[in-house]
Amino acid sequence: MSNGTPLPTHKDKPLFTPGPLTTSLPVKLAMLHDAGSWHWEFNAKVLAIRDKLLALAGVSRAGGFDSILLQGSGTFGVESVFQSCVPGNGKVAVLSNGAYGERMVLMLQRARIDHVVLRTAENIPNDPAALDALLAADPAVTHVAAVHCETTTGIINPIEALGRVARTHRRTYIVDAMSSFGAYPIDFAAGAIDYLISSANKCIEGVPGFCFVICRRAVLDATAGWARSLSLDLLDQLKGFEKNGQFRYTPPTHSVLAFERALVELDMEGGIAGRAARYQDNHRTLVAAMKRIGLLGYLPDGVQGHIITSFIYPRHPKFDWTEFYRRVAEKGFLLYPGKISQADTFRVGNIGRLFPSDMKAVVNAIAEALQEMGVTSTE
């Protein structure tokens, strides 16, 4: 075992991934405190964070919404909604065009919750008309679940159109906005969203440790007694905050302090619009530079979001992903492998504390790596 991570005398490799992300130094410095999870000072911060998340979502307690922080990764948050907010005789319709939709299916299988899956190809957005037909045909479906930005490819799904369909059929609507919340405007009213799940270490640019759920209070209140898990019991978690301001179980205090700072930096950047503008700039810069070295995106322009961008492997016998990844890493940049079954791709994240100059730098490293590997022509 090494002597522990050294002090940051070296520069960390920037992370071109969908999270954990590169965060700002002030966000990390906020973690140099040990907060008492029972103490009023910390509880006041937790409440301020919950309030701020509601404001970012454009909703309010008076308007019937609330926000809940939950320990664990974003997956724990999505599963908490299924484990505690779907009744024993419930049935979930999952819209899937990638790994995160399929992960929802796995969760429902483990929890023995009845479900049906509406799949489209990984480069085709979810289909609201197909959902409409399904809900008309299957009155047993109680809940609809969709992924906003399917990080598998970076495709953006039409969550508002899906929500209108769910509302028409009076079904509860769950949105996994893990990698989009904070960098895409999301209209809860227009989208008829009942539960939205995101995570501390995505577009808010905090560090990992917890996730959060923004939900319609009346819908959550109706779930009393449904929970199949204690740790993942969302209503109980909210009631804990309301009772004494505390997480029911030990919170990741340092991650919470980092998130408080990350929310300040989001405001400093101009909120969701400002952050979206930088990520769009990153994405455009990336795509243009990659195109110049002959690497093309996987998704059609109209559905490719500005969160993470998928590129098709160079068609060249000397291209090998593992060697390519290693070479680019040794140059100081961490890429992300593809997760797609239908195409050979790799991904470059545009989110986190990255700027257009970082996008140009990573493409330069990619070009160098390809040249070293003898992958010279990449049409």
Added chain:
Amino acid sequence: MSNGTPLPTHKDKPLFTPGPLTTSLPVKLAMLHDAGSWHWEFNAKVLAIRDKLLALAGVSRAGGFDSILLQGSGTFGVESVFQSCVPGNGKVAVLSNGAYGERMVLMLQRARIDHVVLRTAENIPNDPAALDALLAADPAVTHVAAVHCETTTGIINPIEALGRVARTHRRTYIVDAMSSFGAYPIDFAAGAIDYLISSANKCIEGVPGFCFVICRRAVLDATAGWARSLSLDLLDQLKGFEKNGQFRYTPPTHSVLAFERALVELDMEGGIAGRAARYQDNHRTLVAAMKRIGLLGYLPDGVQGHIITSFIYPRHPKFDWTEFYRRVAEKGFLLYPGKISQADTFRVGNIGRLFPSDMKAVVNAIAEALQEMGVTSTE
């Protein structure tokens, strides 16, 4: 909302709690890095941590054990064992003498797992003879679950004697060693322990964000297909580490880096024996100083451990816990309320980066607060 937590120009209040704890500055400084959770550098650290936990437990992979890190608080770890390692027709015997035993009961209720509870009073250790009689009488019981240090009071339960009973009856044995692992020697062989759960931010003195389970591999392997939850699927989590070295879902990378450093500091202190010696010293210093100001421990000496110490409220009409807590906090020390239903107590944690001088200082603050409140005679 404030401008975010300031840089640590002020001293954090030391935490006399059972966690999160006061940690060392180097442990916190280790968090000033953004690690890629997919990258080989981070994965090598995760493996080294898993190896080190096995070594601390005195077990090995060759000897049939393995260690698993899981996102979330310690409660998530205990629940992961119930949710994924108890079959549908399983039945758990829970030994309870406090809030953490009762929390296990809540978990089993939520998961609709059959169970039976063997309770003793909060100042009486679990009773191995009663467990023996229960297991002899009820062949339906498949699992036995106990809490080593019941943090409700700080009582130490006889986990080895309980384990011998479980082994005699060939039942699977689960130990919640949340607040003891790292500061009490635990003999897996003598105690016939199948699953032991602890957390990053207890006696190893890391920061919160994840927990860990050390388990007998053959017992875990037999659980395939039993999991009721995806996030809390322990066997799947282990298989994820084995497949590619990674957490299945986003890990709290900064907490993991802090834990790596915390393990180094545990070694520097002389391992479990050295850490236990300091905590014992803290506990002795605390009890002696409290006795001098007339405050007495709740537990009999023989069963009071050195992790956290319960004290009986002063018998005085002017004593009020809330005011007392506030006054001591304003003097710069954070106490912990009691969790006991059977007696009015408060608790002082001996664990974390605290030394006998801190214990003397907190008692001085307590004495001042009582004097200010007019709680002058505390017989």
